[in-house]
Amino acid sequence: MTKNTTSKIYLVVSLVSVFFVWHLEAKFGFFPTDESRTLGLTQRLFFKQTPHVDFSYQSFMGSMYLHLYALLVPKYKLAILRIISILMVHGYTLYILRLSSLYNSKNLSLKIFFWISATYLNIHWFDYFIWPTLDSLFIITLGITVTKKNNTLGLLLLGLAPLFKTPFLLSVGAYIVFKNIKNFKISIFIKESIISGLPLLIYLLVTFASGGFNNLYKETLLSPINWEYWNIWFHRLGYYEKQLILFLFLFIAANYIPLKNPVLKKTLNLIYFLSFFAMLYSMDYTTWGYKPYLNLINLFLIFFIFIKNYENLPDIFEALFVCYILEVGAMMSMSWVYGQWTTGSLLVLIYLYLDENSFLDKKVNLPGKFSIKIGSISLVLFILLSSANVLELSKFRAENIWKSNPGRSVKKSDIDLSYNLNNISENYGSIFVDKNTFQYLKDIDECLSTINSKNVSIFPDNPVLYYIYELNNPVYLDWYEVGYVGNRKDYYNKIIFKNLYESTSEDTYIFLQSYRATRLISEIPYERVSQLNTAPWPDNMENVFEEFYNSLKNTYSSDLSTCKSFTVIHINN
Secondary structure, eight states, rough: OOOHHHHHHHHHHHHHHHHHHHIITTTOOOOOOTTTTTTHHHHHHHTOOOOOOOOSSSSOOOHHHTTTGGGOSSSSSSHHHHHHHHHHHHHHHHHHHHHHHHHHHHHHHHHHHHHHHHHHHTTTTOOOOOOHHHHHHHHHHHHHHHHTHHHHHHHHHHHHHGGGGGHHHHHHHHHHHHHSSSSSOOHHHHHHHHHHHHHHHHHHHHHHHOOOOHIIIIITTTOOOOOOHHHHHHTTTTTTTTTGHHHHHHHHHHTTTTSSSHHHHHHHHHHHHHHHHHHHOOOOOOSOOOOOOHHHHHHHHHHHHHHSSSOOOHHHHHHHHHHHHHHHHHHHHSTTTTTTTTTHHHHHHHHHHHHHHHOOOOEOSSSSSOOEHHHHHHHHHHHHHHHHHOOOOOOOOHBBBGGTTTTTTTBBBGSSEEEEEGGOTTTTTTTTEEEHHHHHHHHHHHHHHSSSSSSSEETTTTHHHHHHTTTTSSOSSSBHHHHHHHGHHHHHHHHHHHHTTTTSSSSSEEEEOOOEEEETTTTOOGTTTTTOOOSSSSSTOOOOHHHHHHHHHHGGGGGGGEETEEEEEOOOO
């Protein structure tokens, strides 16, 4: 089979997989906070706003540039971007697996199975939308793949990753060290570090030239990191999983202790091999309380493979190493501290390594003239258990709609998800939501239709709607998020008021929500969704909002009106 034919098969399988995932659950649920908030930043570029000067984000804004193509999508915006995110997971999973000859040597059917099952487990409990962490994972694995053919181009791609999520700078640095460790030359290391560092250097120079470096320094580079965060990372990476001590001891004994008794050697190896399948059987991919067994096992595999094969490292070492540095970078970004981004890839790689390096007899004689390969038994076990895990996760995701209530389990059977957002605007695509969310978005659509201006801020938590409705947000923050603003509210409030005071537009509108969009499902009765709340400050708002809301209303008291559940401020400078 030609390489071109194989590529076409992979493409067809990808499309079929996306079709399945879309109809299973990707088309259900929506809330305008986390959902592709990057695209709200991208929309600002369309209106010639300057990053770190006219608007802020808690990290570098590489994703904003990466997804500039999104501005060309005429309609079905939300649906198309979700599909792209699903394809990106398929992509980086395949890039990881292809780093190992143990994967490449299998027949095409097995490779497809390994790839798709790994992809579904890599998606884990994460939702389908454009996300800087996902961008980093994709671009790093793509960059590593490209380095095999074009080292300079690959290094430049690697250097883009920290622009999406800053902690991936550690991942990039670690890979460059690995890349040069066999024949280490300081001159080559420095050269490759400089090449990979060029994207970050250019970003910082452009930011400095545009006058935004001071804001970048205060808002991103000075973000506090305390011991509690480090403790979280250590825990999530599995360093505290004491119950794995026996498992790791068996691994060492079976593979690295020079036992003279072959029966004992084979017995230990068998126990270890079976314990892997026991672990695979016990893994729970459907909860936030994910146990990072694989991360710890991966670390030990990396360590012992390196010790044993320092002079000639097998290519599976690179694949395992990449999985680990990706997981560390993802968890240190504090966007999804539970990891799980390489769970599926690790399971496949660990299985391939154990199967290839087993000291078990290749065949076992059965009664009569029959015999069976141990490898065949292990493969059947792996297929059965990994398939069961994929089905369990798929069933869970199909029944629980995270997008409709972040951080809580909302069963599809408990809510009516028959409301198509296309009936509000084709910019959404065929996304099906609950009654509350539909009414909320319908109200926004109707209120926006009553004004003749693109200069609109929907405050505090609707970042993706600036992209959906192609709005020019005049406010410094797209999402006045409590955890981000925190004790720096005075700093941000001052900037926002300065934005509004210095606005050169004749018509600027601020839509003040009566409740947070993230609370639509569980805490807001449907009858109140379109009703203005007359409390001293908006219902279900943390105290951090009180001062800001009251300041806005007092400052622009003569310019207040209402529309549905929104207090509308019309600013005419």
